[in-house]
Amino acid sequence: MRDMKQIFALVCSLILLIVAHNAFGQSGKTVQGMLRDTESRVVAGASVQLVAGNDTLGTSSSPAGIFTFANVKAETFKIRVSSLGFEPFERQFTLQADGDKMVIPSFELQGIANMLEEVVVDGVLTVQVKGDTLEYTTKDLKLRDNALVEDALKRLQGVEVDKDGAVTAQGEQVVRVRINGKDFFGGDVKTATQNLPADIINKIQVIDDYGDMANLTGNKTGDAQKILNIEIDPEKNKGFTTTLRAGYGTDDRYQATGSAIIMRDKMQFSILGNLNNINAPLFDFNTQGGGARRRIGGGGGPGGGGMFGGSNGITNTGSLGLNYRQDFSDKITVYGSYSFGHDDNVALSSSLNRFLYPDSTLDRNTESNTNTIGNSHRFEANLEWKPSEKDFIKITPQLSYRNTKTNSFSFNENLLNGTLYNTEDNNLSGVAKSPNVGVSALYNRRLNDKGRNLFINMNISSSGTRDDQDRIIETLVSDPNNSDMTMDSLYRRTLSELDNSSWNGGATVSYLEPVSKYGKIELSYDYNINSYDNNRQQNAFQADGSELMDPRYVFNRMYDYSFSTHQFGANYNFNNDKIKYSLGLAVQPTLLDGDASIDGEEIHINRNGFNVVPIARFEYKFNRQKNLQLNYSGRANEPSITQIQPFTDNSNPTNIITGNPNLDAEFQHNVRLRFNSNDFQKGKTFFMVLNGTLTSNKIVSNNLRQTDPALGVIQETSYLNEDGAYSMRGFYHYGRSFKNKVYSLNFMGSLNFNNNPSYTEGNLNKAQNWVLMQGMMFRYLPSENLEINPGIRYTWDHTYNTLNARSITMQSWAPTLIGSVNITPTIVFGADLSKTFFQGNAFSENPFIINTYLEKRMLKGNRGALRLQAFDLLNEQTNISRTASDIMISDTRVNRLGRYFMLQFTFKLQKFASGVNPFQDNGGPGGMRRPRM
Template identity: 50%
Template structure:
């Protein structure tokens, strides 16, 4: 007994945790401890933890080895009088492995549950490269010509810096303006909302988010980028950005003035705030308006300015938010061919359209986060947006049916609208115990209104009619709309731990959307008298509320490699309202009830392999137009009748994902499968007929039906060779849509017409396969050829004439090279071959953009660039839209050939040094607009 006591007095203990440079735990590493009297060995376990007991020596050497990491050998000593020592140990990724497993030049990828984290330090980027340039080098990530980001086959919808929204989450504002050099890590996050972020319990569908982690050494300094350019076709661009980072403070200012389609902000991005979670004028590479290929339709004059600010007052209080303003003046010219199939008779409509719009957008969001202690967390987020828009549209159309000229139609429209909306959201979380007992509450409340004045003038020349002496019809329609919307909801959740690895959650969700709509319509003849048609002249007021209550019971288990949730949810929904149509009351009263499972499974095969399955279900309310209890004749050739008896549709979705990254070889593989099934799907019923006074009419109604489902599978595989000098990537997608709709056609019956309504199922397949090869031996040479084939086919069960077969080959080649340390040449080429479109809109453009740039001043902070955009002057856009009885092919103008000379100045001042301009400059670093050169 005395000997045991003596041992306990003299024995010492060492406990430590092993992790990599990204903080990810390292499991299974060999750990050896040697002193003058000790020799012990163990392995790191769960969480990277290792322990040595009974140590006799005062000083010792610790040796750690693990595959893929540099061996660590370090001396340690116990402090006098202390017998316990805690050691946080970090290993560095090995850079001296065999050639076939070298990872030089690769962004090290770490998988952390719902987060893919790329380290950017080893990417081969030119000086001045933007975040957008870095994203294009990441495995499984794509950035298209318009700045839209896709990661592992899913669209990225929001951008953040250090976990906080940047300009309300605006993707383009972040990736096309922030320099890549200040970013330490790029994270692709499946965000399940604030509740999941606070409690760790995930529910519903995730939102894919881009989070940019600023390098610590770049958190104290400022940077700026300013550019002015002018060119042929009266093209111009003036852009600027400024950013200042201090410890606890971030300030960003962006501004843009141009007529090269360089929109600085995407005002369709949702404002920041507490996400409940249930249920360019950039300064980088670019060759002209609307993206690398001038991707936005029409020609746009843009003026934009924005401010983003964040302040960490202390470790308890943080505030951040943004304000953005944008003015856009767009003119778009289009040619359109419509083929309408009805009862074996085909109607052709050829249209030329001239559309113009002027819009002013304001967006403001603010966030306050407060942590009074380690158990409580509060967040409050007000937001405001305002849009003013005026549009003038002119359409000239010719209708031919059964080889007979029916009519010519001139359609002039003037629309003016004002749409303010504002709201707030917030949450409160209380941790009741260290074991995981928790209570969570959040809410959101938003109000929006729209005032809109419409004027439509229809002038029809009638050729085929049974009405004597009718050769033309003139109609002027005036419509005034006032729509108000109030929506919101709340969530209350309680989590009770059932043990070390499991818990039980009980939650209640309430959501509602309330609408109040007023519509006044009048129609006039050419002499100013009212048209004798009650459908054209009426007053309507209708309001309704759609609400859902959802109770959920969920069991969650998480241990080692397994993480799953099982439960059940009950959700009733109610649709209540009424309407007054010229003094006639109409009641709206519908209800529904859905049971749904809660099912989520994650299996972590290793640190780099993960498999997940997730089911979600949600009810979708009918739209305002779909439920309106009257017929809208503001376009008499396309009247729309709502259905107040519509039920809410319910959508089931299943998502399966697998991802694998080989850290030694640098290969990545992602594959996913999603499927959805809709109950009571809201679909259209379109009726086609000839009106003797106005020609071809397509009337639209709505109804509920079943049988609507779709599925989509995708994959991405990427493998680098020779220290990532070469990278080969494959990605593909296959999608099937089983679309259901109804169509009614005019049928002759002994001289008396009637309408035959039939159910049509459109079986749509979309297949896509792409191959990309990147040659990037150094920062000064980057060449990327690629090819993609897309095939889209639709087979209709009723209207065989409406079957659709479209195929597209797209070839791309882009690259840049330093001719000398200060002279840079770059070019982009894209050739698109379209097959299956109408000959009236068919186009196979080849777009060639090129530039040459000279850098000067100390540190090459100045640059002058001459660029040519769309050398062959073939820029255009071709698209197809298929409905249940109609194919619409259209060709739209885009920004075409021009030449521009521009001057750029940039600076960067950070603690510990500047941006290191010793390396050759970048075509992406002297921007002022990837759009607009």
């Protein structure tokens, strides 16, 4: 049989040789040409055919866009070109009589709308670069069965997922996730990445999003947010996918998770539920809703099953969420979500804080135990209506509510110049409620087909906080000059009520007028107002229950104020396929107006301000895979309530804060440069981002230290404006893959510098902070059966304070190793190892975290999986961090979920209308998908 195959192959080869010899001869000419697009950029990887009669030769254009055919003898022939993203091309030629080589003039390929930037190379991840969007086609990723979107993200060059599930792209944190262009559970990142199955997605887009106005008009202003958009595979858009997971382990650890996603072309419905005590929250209720005007945990383990425990403390969690989308017609789309979460967290923390004054050092050491129980609700809906081809309306109502009960105990020890000054026991019991409601609406009208456009956006929202606290503080004061003296005791109980409410309203109007083929003028007006009503009262009692009339503890204060801005702008926009830029100017008058009542004393504040805001943006495309962007933005930042309050807040007598009603709003100038240079044909990616920020009238603190015979050491903080605050940040990522992405090597690094002025006892101090990070990761991924990911990250953090000429340096090394292997076709072993070496931190721990699992896949099509997982085998899980400011160094250690073992069962059910049974045996080991060659 083998001999017959060899004979057959030989006969076929001879036939092909004879045909080629008859058609083109042995002494033909060389035909060569070049492919370009309409912007004279080379087109690489295109399929090129030379057709002579019934005979055809084929080749591909080189990275330089050149194609070559040898031994062409036919008198006439056709050249056919096809390439994804371009219209098919065909032209007939006559072979030249003289010379050995015929050079064909460059072909100009016409691009298909919205597909000009796509680069397709067999064996290499398909990528599109479309202005502010980087799009990855995920069909070529080598993923295991039951993989999640988070697992797919870890395969993308320039994208990182840390152990807590946070996603960064090109060095910037991703703040929102969308499904098919619409928010999924309010844009909650981890909800999407840690619950959506990877096998239903087709593309992942990383987008610099400038808001609804930019998406509708193309005019980009302000700062961009980094978001993910996940596109569902059209073949999976009819059907459902369901995953159920349950597990129980040592120390009574448990997990029960369920998700179901139903898709029917124009309808999507998702339901998620979660109940566990392994620090695996389902929703992040701190995520800002998608409808607001944008001026403004658990880490998944390898393999898709997930191992958690990365958030601080130990949390019992219960969550439930619904997400719905319906395209009722081509004109009306409705989508929205409701999320509920209950959490019960216990956190144990230790902090060592050192305050550096010109003539002394204060050490404040704190041990605390805090229990926080909360219930959160979040609802968001979106109505998108297209009454005509030129009109678009979007209405977004939002509602959220959270109530929290807190009980905490902390022990504080204060040492002045190394000598014990006082100790403090602090017991706090509090109840807080925070309702928020708002609605936003926008209208866009295309006035003609040449670019004339009108955009209107309006919003109004209201929020509030009601916080009732019962605090008992017992202080023991010593005499620093006599260590043998018995410490004096001071007892006080305070009952305080904090009632803050605010509302925000605003409107934006933008008008675009085309003045040339590529140029437009924009006229804009933006109005925004923030109004605040703040009330705080406090009573105090002695140990025997009698009232304590000391004004430091007893007060009744009210502060109502508003901050409003009007911004008028005009700019010119130029946009062709190679160059885009915007130049303009905006003026912004501001008004701060308010009234305060402090223990019966009335105070009125009224102050005007004026800002000039330049508008500048530039983008240049060198070719299809290389571009440069330069963007300037400016904005005014109003003072916070704490900074501007016209009174002294001594609710914490050892940390007194005095506001300054004469503060000006600070103005921040930001310049951002981004450069991309990629060669996806060779598996190379390079991203570089440079940011520079200069803040005028920076609101800075003035820190004072006092001693009190009854309270010990007291720190007072006030605020003022100061110039000279600036920062610079650079980030790069370089990735290279080899042999169809079997081997991948990635380098990433950043360098940050911050110059922060402040005052200490009236003396100017500049805290100059340098942070250097360098990382490297290697990936070996020959198939879905084996994956090895070693890596290492180095961080150097150095702060120099000019006032006391002191330097603070901290370093850390963090090697990691993540991998998985199929022991048999249905048995998988995975491990996640990380070790951190700290230098310069007050805490001596260098945790070595080992997570591992052994999984057996079962049932038809591997729908079921039984997993035995071990979390933190050495029981060294903890969170250690350091922060440094103008006068303070703070080292903090917080407990995290420690070692446990869990047996977990996962069942997955899918069915799609494409006719493909997702549970049939695919012929690969364990039913895995075969690698695409």
